[in-house]
Amino acid sequence: QVQLVQSGAEVREPGASVKVSCKASGYTFSYYYMHWVRQAPGQGLEWMGIIHTNSGSTSYAQKFQGRVTMTRDTSTSTVYMELSSLRSEDTAVYYCARGGAVSKRQWGYFEYWGQGTLLTVSS
């Protein structure tokens, strides 16, 4: 069965960086796009960006351009999301979510989600 398992909760000070991981299993990793979505406390869902798990190419929401970097390691079927210059407003649960098939060039909807990683940014 498809599983996306994320790394554990993180606490960072303002100005620091964080790197969250998402390990995929139960399917061929490089066949599907992977997205990152975040949710601030009591708020809605916010799309951050996408990584093509085969080529490694990325596309980020304009809001996060320059602060976010998404990478992947095909040998371990893991994607990473690094967010830098953290501020208190970045406190949120961060989710990875599997998108569409890369062969169809469809970024797709999110049938499978990770369990979420809580990031707390506080001094």
Add this chain to the structure above:
Amino acid sequence: EIMLTQSPGTLSLSPGERATLSCRASQSVSSSSLAWYQQKPGQAPRLLIYGASSRATGIPDRFSGSGSGTDFTLTISRLEPEDFAVYYCQHYGTLAPHTFGQGTKLEIK
């Protein structure tokens, strides 16, 4: 970027009643690019509907989606206790930024 507006913000109903949730896009979108999710406290969202009207695997048939152009609807025909949650619509354009509506909270009356 396409904006999605969901209404109402909160919907108070009783088990057994019919729920109708709305999602309006700022410009016309393809029906094949509209999804609905359910989220319960402390859980990741769950895909309910994709392509505006196709139920995801394992989703009960009391959930249905409809609509086209700028107006889309999620209908829950007879509410079960486990249906009370927050619902989000999503636009997932082809090779374009994804957007979510702000959510509708479905609460027990």
